[in-house]
Each structure stands twice: as structure tokens, then as C-alpha cells.
Amino acid sequence: MPMTTLDLPLSGIRVLDLSRILAGPWCGQVLADLGAEVIKVEHPLRGDDTRDWGFRLGERNTCYFNSVNRNKRSIGVDVGKPEGLAIVRDLAARSDVLIQNFKTGGADKLGLGYEALSALNPGLIYCSIAGYGSDGPEASRPGYDLVIQGESGLMGMNGNDDQPPLKFGVAIVDLFTGQYSAQAVLAALIQRGRTGKGRHIEMALFDCGLSVTSYYGLEALALGENPPRYGNAHPSIVPYGVFDAADGPLVITVGNNAQYERFCRIVIERPDLAEDARFATNLLRTQNRPELLPMIEAELRARPRALLLQRLAAGGIPCGEVLGLNQALRSPRATQAGMVSDDAGNADTPAVLAPPYRLDGKRAPLRHRPPGLGQDTDAVLGELGLDGPRITALRQTGAIA
Template sequence: MNTPHGTGPLAGIKVVDLSKILAGPYATMSLADMGAEVTKIEHPEGGDPTRSWGPPVKGTDATYYLAINRGKKSVTIDLKSPEGQETVHRMLADADVLVENFRPGSGLQRIFDYKALSERYPHLVILHISAFGDHGPLRDEPGYDMIAQAAGGLMSLTGEPGGPPLKAGFAMGDLGASLFGIIGLLAALLERSRTGKGQYVTTSLYESQLALHVNWATNYFADGVRPGPLGSGHPNLVPYQAYQARDGYFVIAIGNDSLWQKLCAAIDRPDLGADADLATNNGRLANRERLNIELGKALKAKTVAQWCELFSSRGIPASPIRGLDEVYAHPHTAALDMLQTVEHPTIGALKQVAFPVNFAGQRPQVRIAPPELGADNDTVLPTYQPQPASSGH
């Protein structure tokens, strides 16, 4: 699916992006991938801080910035100046969406107060993403992804038992808030199609972390036991983790008792399959340590590739643990068209990970490279500058 401006499921939707770093820009990039017209507002001096979050750097920008800003226009405006604020207001007059991540209580949040914006532009959907939300004792705390992972519990569950806490490899605080923000924003646009009225949509890194606890939360609510890290293990299923083969690690995911019996047969351990204490998942949970010791002994007999081939042939869920180089080179990644290339004006060919949703069986194409700072000033800003008064004769 080719999605230049004007096509795609969000064709005709205009977005003003006042956000920076990751959560907001990832959300607006996703909107652009779906066909929205996104104008990114950046400070004239340096722009989005992620432009300098390197190395690695390609051209004038860090690759971090290049990962989350494709499909947008970039204009430079000083949001603290009266002239800059008036320009943004002119842009909002014909925009559908405003995305911002101003710190609660900050000067910019007061300048672009959502109540005043909603009264002035009743059609506007405003998405506000913050670290901890606009209420509560942590409201004014500064927040980055790792702060959210720590404060929201994720780091207490990540790592090996008895080891130091670890953050998730992905920026799950920022990305979780971004994805929930997109859901809320799209729901608000749908409601606006019925009522004609926009609204103020908020989420935070902290709230999103709690929403992603899922079964960890209900486990705790049920038994009151504070959970800790299980390495690659699962709190509710055994065996469901990484195991060591002869030449490295791979994962096995046993989700029911029938698969457990298949696994025991595949590794030639009928004794484990016949063990009444291990016949049910409840029993395997109660005997996690003993079971894992026995599996560990058996699985060192073959290589990762040998086990994965054998298990695949018997319908047992298993996978090697691939590095990103292997993921990007894998034919399945290519078959899904998840890696695409866009032409950047100074870098040249720039590889990107595509949008992970298909529409009518087709994936949106990466269509516009991440813009250089102020690249669209000359084409965008004149439209929103005050016009000189015409002189009468």
C-alpha cells in the first residue's frame, strides 16, 4: 500500500506534533504511516533532543531520531515566543489532532492549556502523554523510560532470581504509553465523527506500565505474594523459558498438558511424562526447580538447531534466540515486508522497520524520510504567517 499524503486509513487527518523524545514521536510517526499529515514542531536551536542521541549518527542526526520521525514535516518554532505561539494557533485552527508531552505544571503546558485549546478549537483531539499523569503525588517527578520501568514495577520482575534488577531491552515505558495513546486518540477521532467534538486524551508511562502487568497483577491480587524475577521463566506456566542446548540457548513454550507429554516423548524422557507430580501445569509449577534440572540435563544432548527442527516437526513451540542481525536477515522478515528503504535527501537509502499492521492485506509503505531540522519551514510556515493588510486606494 503506497501511502503518500492523501491516502491511507487516516488520509485527510492533520496532526500538529509538539512532542519530543520517544513516546509522542512514535505515536505521530505511526499516524503518519497510516496516512495522516504530521507537522513536527521543533525548537530552532537543536530541535528534538534525540537528534543528538548518538552515536551512531547518519548525516546530521542520530539514528535514534531517524527511527521514530519518518513521514513528518519539520518546522522550527520557538514555542515560548508570542510569534511562535500565534503561528501554532493558526496551525491548530485547521488541524484535527495535537500531540504533546509537556511536563505537568510546566510553562508550556500552561501556555497551551487544554481547556483553553478545547474552547477555542472544539473539533481538536488533544493527546497528552506524561511520565506519571496529571494527578497524584508523583505528578511532578521527571520521567524517562527507565524511570517508568523502575517506578511501575517492570524492573522488579526482570532479571535472574537473586540477581540485580534489569530494565527491558525495549523502551517499554515509552512505547507502552505511545501505543495506549494511539488507541485513545483513534477512539476520540471515531467519537468525533459521531458528535463533531474533539476531546482531551491523556495517558502516561506509569499508567501504561500498570496496564501491562496483566496476569502479574491478578496473581498478586489473588495471593498477596510479592512477585520477583524469574529470568526467562513464566509465573503461570512451566516449562516456559529459555534452556541451554549443546551450543547455546533456545526457548520452549509449553502451554498445556498435551504439549508436555509431546515434549517428554521428543526428548526421550518417558519417566518425566509418567511422573504424576508433573502431569498437570499446577504440578509442574510446584516442582519448577526439579523439572528444570531434569530438562537441563536432557537438552544438552543436541544443538539448538537440532532441537528446534525436532520440536517443530512434532508441533512443540520452540525457537532459537535470534540476535537482531539474524532477525533482519531472516526470510520470514522479508516475506512480511517489515524492512523497507526510503530515500533521505542527504543520507541516501535509509532502512526502516515498517508499520506492523496491514490494511486490506497490504502493509503501508515507508514513504517520507525523517526530516532534517526545519526542512519544511519554507513550504509550511508561509501558510500560517499573518498576511499583510491590503492598502485601499
């Protein structure tokens, strides 16, 4: 049986998503995937900035927008108009969670800051996302993923030592910040269950970017300098990384000495490399990387990928193909997992990734495809008690879509 909305952990939780672009909307999408009712507030004419980014789908959707707004409803409201602001304040009074990423101080100027809204709704969990900490000298600086990838050292640890700094393939700081924000919201919801009180959560992209450096960051602190960059290789394990077979790349991860011996004897048929004292342990293999890797690479390039993958699997050595993105998404593995939801007849959302969460053996459902701009405005306002004539009057003022 498919999972129903009532089966989801956040069923009954309402989230008011006032955020734009990626970090805030990603946070809202995580909560929506887990069952929350997420109402996305967009400008009635422009909508979210990402409706104008990247590959166009239909009239007002894009791949960017769709990637962070599934399972949400969209209302078009202009908070710059008193009538629109009143609608948002009314929704905030009836919500459990609010997400916003206005420039620091912007929400307060509108009357949508934490102090003002928590006075209306003491149980409100209010999540603010900004580029930098609100208590520091850079509080007013706008936060952009690429800038923070540079400032946090992420670009400096990515790529190879003989290449310039390299950004990640996706907006990694935005996405991690959204995920961290969702975790904090969930923790605050648990605490509110004990205390009945809301919290003000503040997340900074710069802080989250530093957190993503993980063990590389700690190595930099321990060394007192930048650690070497190894590209697709591993700084501490050899052989480990992306290698070229005769007909294409593959990933090989030899994680311990027993695997290394099987790799030499079974996969590349070089027992001499298993018996060589210079390569007897992983520490020695790492120290003697320049001598070992050229011999391994030559053996791998001499064999077809399918044969290598077969031998690696037989030897219990983790391995895999390196696929293009479209190949990966259309692979039998992705199809079996149900990770892509297709609707060829829907120009706005022809393909959408499914939520990654499995609960009691069932994937959390795609309840709502990413919305068109303001498509749920009338329905949400009706739930607030506004009748048809009142909605028409608000539309005539430009306060709503």
C-alpha cells in the same frame, strides 16, 4: 499494487506534534503510519532531544530519533518567540489532533493549553502526556522511563529472583504510553465524528507503567506480596522458556499435557519423564519444577539446536531460535515481511523499520523517511499562506529554522 495515501484510514487527518523524546513522538508515528499528516514542531536550533541521543546518522539524525519519527514532516519553530508561537497557534486552529508533553502547566503558560486552543478549534483532540497525573501531588515531577520502570514495579518483576531488579531492553513505559495515547486519540476521533466536539486526553507514564504489569500485577494483589521472578521461564507453565542446546539457545514452549508427552518421547527421547506421575499434569510439573528441569536441560544440552528445532516442529510444539537483534532484522523472515526499508545512499536514514500495520493484505507504506531538522518549514508555512518575503523575515528573527 502498492497502497496509496488515500487508502489509509487516517488520510485527511492533520496532527500537530509538539512532543519530544519517545512517548509523544511514538503516538504521532502511530497516527502517521495510519495515514495522518503529522507536522512535527522542533526548536529550530536544537531540534528534538533525541537528535542528540545514541548512534549518529548524517548530520542531525540518530537511530533514536528515526525510530519514532517516520512518516512525519518537520518544521523548525521557536515557540518562545511571538512570531513562532503565532505559527503554532495557526497550525493548531487547522489541525484535528495536537500532541504535547510539556511539563505540567508549561503549555498553558505559552498559550498552547487545551482551553486556549479549543477556543480556536472546538473540534481539536488534544493529547497531553506527562509523567504523573495532573490532579495529584506529583504533577510537576518530570517523567523518565527508567524512573517509572522502578516505581511501577516493572523492574521488580523482571529478571531472576537471585539477581537485582532489571530494566527492560527498550524504554517500555514510553513506548506503551505512546501506543495507549494513540488508541485514545483514535477513540476520540470516532466520537468527534458523532458529536463534532474535541476532547482533552491526559496520559501519565506512571499509569501506563502499572497497566503493563498485566497479570503479574493482579497476581501481586492477590498474593499480597511480590510474585516470584522467573527470568525467561514461565511462572505457570513447565517446560517453557529459553534453553541451551549443544550449540546455542532456543525457545521451547510446551503449552499442554499432550505437547509434554510428545516433547518427552519425540524431542528428548525420555518416555520415562512422560510416564512419571510427578509430571503428569502442568500443575504437577510446576510444583516439581526443581526436579524436572535439570533432567530436561541435560538432554537438550546434549543435542544440536537444528535437530531439536526439527523434532519440536514435528511434534507441533511452538519453538524458535534465539537470535541477536541484527540477525533478527536481517533474517529471511524479516526480509519476506518487508519490515526493513533500506536506502544506503541516505546518510540520515540508511535503514528504517516499516510500519507494522497490514490493511487489506497490504503493509501500510513508508510515505516519508524520518525528516531532517526543519526540512519542511518553508513548505508548511507556504500552506498557511505565508509568502517568500514573510518566511525570510521570520527566519531573520530566529522564529523559524
